[in-house]
Amino acid sequence: MRVYFDYNATTPPSPEVVEAVARTTREQFGNASSIHHFGQQAKALLDEGRSAVAGLIGADLSEVVFTSGGTESDNFAIRGAAEALEPTGRRHLIASAIEHEAVLNTLRALARRGWRTTLLPVDQSGVASPDRLRELMTDDTALVSVMHANNEIGTIQPVADLARVAHERGALMHTDAVQSVGKIAVDVRALGVDLLSLSAHKFNGPKGAGALWIKRGTRMQPILTGGKHERNRRAGTENVPALAGMGVAARLASAKMGAEATRVGGLRDRLESGILRTVPGTVVNGTRGMRVPNTTNISFDHVEAESLLIALDLEGIAVSTGSACSSGTLEPSHVLRAMGFPPHRTQNSLRFSLGLYSTEAEVDRVIEVLPRLVEKLRGLTRKAVVAGG
């Protein structure tokens, strides 16, 4: 039995999605910009997908701009807003310290070009505070970017409150909702944001498809220039098969939303309590209250996460830590570091993220295998400590 508990990295596409991508590739090869029949067919598929995505997040379909995925959407949101606001004299950006690299490294890139950037800290439970944001805001803050749900620990941020604070000073609010869209109900109006990123392959859609929701009236510069695609906001021939697939995934996610969240939440809780019960020296990172239902992040005392992850993989169980560097090795988690954890705790945690095809039998298999592996690794660690004096 192979167990896949790494849904926050990517999800297996639903059969309906696979079929839609294959069928579109096979039968609807037209360029959506073309005026003729083939182009119109492709355009119709895009509109269908756009309407499904808009439905998933409570948006109007004219506000949904298709992209290649979460990273492009985040880049678009931040760079596009920054460039549009530059003439107003606003030269300051704020993002939370636990953002995805797509946000953090985009801020770093803009910092090299003269933008001031500030990281909004989080507390020990992994949550950012609106009051703290208010202290960091200035009159020249252009944009605040705080993710909806964190990819490593799953905590849900108080985005609506943060957006109110950002708007008090006239700044735009962006949220990277890549890890929440499809897992929990997301409503752009309720969140009160101006920009929202999402990615299809995180909710059983295909890779290479995503969207940036841009609230009507928000001034944005495109970051990809070229033809007049996507209402002049994102140039490049649309990846029609993947975007059609995203539409199918969005409809499926909307339909299953509540029941599926409850089911996966039950599995996650079973897994979490099972691990805490059977493996001594374990603790959950981040609040267990406000978080997406599929994720748990657990620290294992006296174990290197790197070794445990490999040992689990050799047993056919796929999990993850939050971050991986370019070679694919593990780095100390910047999320856990931002939560104020000491170095050893940023390197001994594993992320288990479940999803649509996860089963109780898989959960029980992990609970059965894990204690033995942890014990073996701990035995060696203790020996190494003794040998090393």
Place this chain on the structure above:
Amino acid sequence: MKIVVAMSGGVDSSVAAALLAEQGHAVIGLSMQLYDQSDPNRSFGSCCTLDDLYDARRVATALNIPHYILNFERQFDEHVVSNFVREYTSGRTPLPCAHCNSDLKFATLLDRARGLGADAVATGHYARVERDESTGKVLLKRGADPAKDQSYFLFSLTQDQLARAVFPVGDRPKDVVREYARIHNLPVADKPDSQEICFILDNDYAAFVTARSPDTARAGAIVDESGRKLGGHDGIHHFTVGQRKGLGLGSSSTGTPLYVLALRPVDRHVVVGPKSSLDRTTLTASGVNWIVGEPTSPLRVSAQIRHRHRPAHCTVRSIGDGRAHVVFDAPQIAITPGQAVVFYQDDVVVGGGWIE
């Protein structure tokens, strides 16, 4: 047997993995990331670059074995790089590969391997291990290819480490190893051998030491054997015993070429003199590792004082405290502190230590 192969992305460790897989072992490929790969502009050296790690992964894919990259930045810095810099700053010429073998590959990596339930760690070294049935001890022997033999770099492995070491290519010549890679279509079959110290870019170790330890780059005097000043230098880490080029002195007044005889960190003196002054017939080694046990009486061996040195007949005597005294039958040129002296009887490594 479940075996971890330390895969560098080079042809030797790739063939090592292939041979073990072919023999039916459960092979797990592990590669060590030894420095921060996140900054594409930061160059470090020739080994274990991202390209090498990807090569290792491609080989593992071709062999259909699991492969993982371990982050050993901290351990590599602690056990290998820091020692390398410290040795140069103390006027010695380090041998980082030996430390990497005994303190990283057959220490940290071996521990990780055992955590994964593996019984042994294999590498692409040209050396052989053999169990002596009469004593139960494990012997370390030269690789079958004399031109490629790397036993010199493995002298500090203990019995525990050797018992878990596997050197699949050690019993065959390099061209056969390459041929094997070609026949089996391993993606690295034509990759050139690495030659230099892997973490030093362009072999400019002095620049590396200066960057890591700016204090070392302090000027000093070049003096002759009587202490007379002949010139100046930018830091003793630019020199190694036996070096002739780069002194900036030309030749002595008598016209004989000058060689570095000694490096003195205390007064930052580089002592130079004629080639004849490089001859020594004795040396003392510390941190000595006796592979099958410490000898109780003087041993006749042949000793190698650097990697490419032709072994010289000598008598070695343990003087306790992990130290040994060596008397060569004939004078040896440029016995260099910091390098290893490794003792052989025929093809068997008896032991070795660090030249004081």
